[in-house]
Amino acid sequence: MHRISWILKMALRDFRKNRVKLLLFVSSIVIGIAALVAINSFGDNLEHDIDSQAKELLGADLVLENNQPIGDQELDSMAQELAEEVNFASMVAFPKSGESRLVQVRALEGDYPFYGQLETVPEAAAIGFKDGAKKALVEKILMDQFDAKVGDSVRVGKVYFEIVGELHEAPGQTGITATVAPVVYIPMAYADATGLIQYGSRVNYQRYFKFTENTNVDDLVKPYQDQWEEDHIDADTVEDRKRRTGRSFENLSDFLSLVAFIALLLGCVGVASAVNVFVKEKLPSVAVLRCLGVSSTDTFLIYLTQIMIMGLIGSILGAFLGTLIQYVLPQVFSDFLPVEVTVQISWASVGFGVLTGLFISLLFALLPLLKIRKVPPMMTLRTDAEVAKFVRDPWRWLVMIGIAVFIFGFSLMLLDGWEQALGFTVFVTFAFGVLWLVGTAIMWAIRKFLPLSLSYPIRQSLANLYRPNNQTISLIATIGLGTAMISTLFFIQNQLLDQVQFADKEDQPNMLFFDIQTNQVDKVKAAVKKEGLPVMQEVPIVTMRLDEINGMDKSENNELPDDDQRSRGLYNREFRVTYRDTLVESEKLAEGKLYKVESEGDSIFVSFDKGYAERTGVKLGDELVFNVQGRPMTTYVGSFREVNFRQVSTNFLVLFPANVLEKAPKFHVVITKSKTDAQAAKVQNEIVRAFPNISVINLGTIVDTLEEILSKISFVIQFMALFSIVTGILVLISSLIISKYQRMRESILLRTLGASSPVVRTINTLEYFFLGSLASLSGILLSFMATALLSIFVFDFPVRWAWAEAAVIYVIITAITVILGWLNGRNIINKPPMEILRG
Known part of the structure; x- marks a missing residue:
């Protein structure tokens, strides 16, 4: 006990003389600890808010979704309240400015959302737009873009709606989703009147359920899940949304923690460098202590105690700063958050930050501090006496291994799987190694040349x-x-x-017109040519699903062991395909060959995108039975293509040969290129005015x-x-x-x-x-x-x-x-x- 008291007294006495320098040592880790505490606190608060606001995220207890009308369900009679929604992408036009834009149209019927609310200005518009009149809510970003005001009109398809409210927030909506797909809400009663729900349109049907307060929705839906999967109906409960959202933002939090960890590692390098300089200045003092009979271990413990005290102070300062910074983070991430984050102190994050800061202060200070153990008393007489070869100290290598284990263990805690953690550790080591080599090489070159x-x-x-x-x-x-x-x-x-x-880019198109019905193709092409624009592509598109792979349907596939199952995405997705016997500029043949169908009895060989085939396990020669609008069609995989999906073109995962799908229901895409943005806007507005059902993608x-x-x-x-x-x-x-x-x-x-x-x-x-x-x-x-x-x-x-x-x-x-x-x-x-x- 006397020995410990003496070591502490010596450490504090030396600290009074060197407190400015020692405080500078730990200033390096303050920001890193602050970042770590802020991110972890933010993550804890976000997790809590996702859990408490999960119903507001979904807006209901259960949502059923399909690209076909859902039909009557047994659960309809069990629900306390029901609401229906039909949503689809479409052009809307603002008559006041004469401009148009592709948006997400949501036709709503019922009192959805049952939890949370549509936040609008004025507030009463969230309910008033469903009073039976032709009224609409328009996303704020759209209102700002087209300088629209409440009271103006917006045209959705063939119907003009009065804008009665500016939409600021909806369940699950974030700033990013509003930027990518701004929303226009209209009453369900006018969905068919718009003329936009027709073949080729990507239409989603949603039914929202509210049950009595104590209903266990997850247990309630279990008996229906197999049938819903067979009917391609997606079911989403509050717990499902909570898990999915929590998982997404847990990944974000882990990524941000890794960034904070890099800042912390930079501070660790600063600590090691500063302690190294400090130790060099203290070597004569250490030699005097050795002459007075102080053991090398006690001398080492004196300075280690100083670093421990400073590490604790720095960690507490960093934790305090991080707690303050977390108040800023909800504003920084506001465009990405689906819930409103409440800010409160996370004592678990504070404690973790303090312990981490103290640990790394000691760990990274040990490398230079170990030199103190090797200082001989002779240095009091010979200031040029060399300290014993530090590189031979086995403790040095043990500390270096400890540092590597710490980096790996910390990253393993944040990442999924040891492979990612090892990769991160290797990256950090490589980055520091490159920078160390650059610094060393430059110093050597200056000294030499x-x-x-x-x-x-x-x-x-x-x-x-x-x-x-x-x-x-x-x-x-x-x-x-x-x-x-x-x-x-x-x-x-x-x-x-x-x-x-x-x-x-001169050789790239910049406008795509889609959802064109067969009887509109010639008129659209004529309108495009009338404006002096070329028709670069005109492509028919047929929608279908996959029923069987090598004689195995979806239910049989699901019964197989996980390792033997085909990707469920093959059965669940809706394929949009085209037909032709030649490749376009964005494609090249990778394996097999393109087969033609020259007579009615010929086998039908289709071509898959090679990357998609590899991801889903599709092989050359596989027998695939597609469901083309209710008609089964047996095909075989004849080739793989490498498709450049970054190139502006109508690129497809599956390509059929000609003379097979010509009579199937289809819609068309026309691609062109305008010379100026003004010309593109003019053509877009004229096409939308003449053909309200057609949507336009303006790549500008x-x-x-x-x-x-x-x-x-x-x-x-x-x-x-x-x-x-x-x-x-x-x-x-x-x-x-x-x-x-x-x-x-x-x-x-x-x-x-x-x-x-x-x-x-x-x-x-x-x-x-x-x-x-x-x-x-x-x-x-x-x-x-x-x-x-x-x-x-x-x-x-x-x-x-x-x-x-x-x-x-x-x-x-x-x-x-x-x-x-x-x-x-x-x-x-x-x-x-x-x-x-x-x-």
């Missing part, structure tokens, strides 16, 4: 990068990785946008929408990456302050030897310029590597080097480094050497 012909300030500033107690490698690792995250985000975002800029509008979505996503990722950048800057600041004494001695020596203040200022500025340049260029180099790998192996598109964006990032990071360095050293440079020495 520094030209004597350079001016003195440049030579001195470059030499400072490898002087004793330099922080070059640690700063390149921390600032470089933060820069890499931001850079990769920008580069990938720009490449994604480049790939979807269809409207600017899609690009604008995608840019808006990517900007929202990138804002979230930038916000998270900001933690890494701020951590890197804190490490930079602490490194500059920690090495201030070393720089002070160098500046005094230079001033004593006759160097003027401007010369010393130039040396320091150039050193920070080189340091910032190396850190930012290393990060940009790593981001180029990441971008290339993602482009080739994930997105499968050509690599584009974003030189302009890289230059901007380089300038910003370098400027921050120079400014911080200048602020840190300005007092030293402006004072006479004697005044500093006396101080």
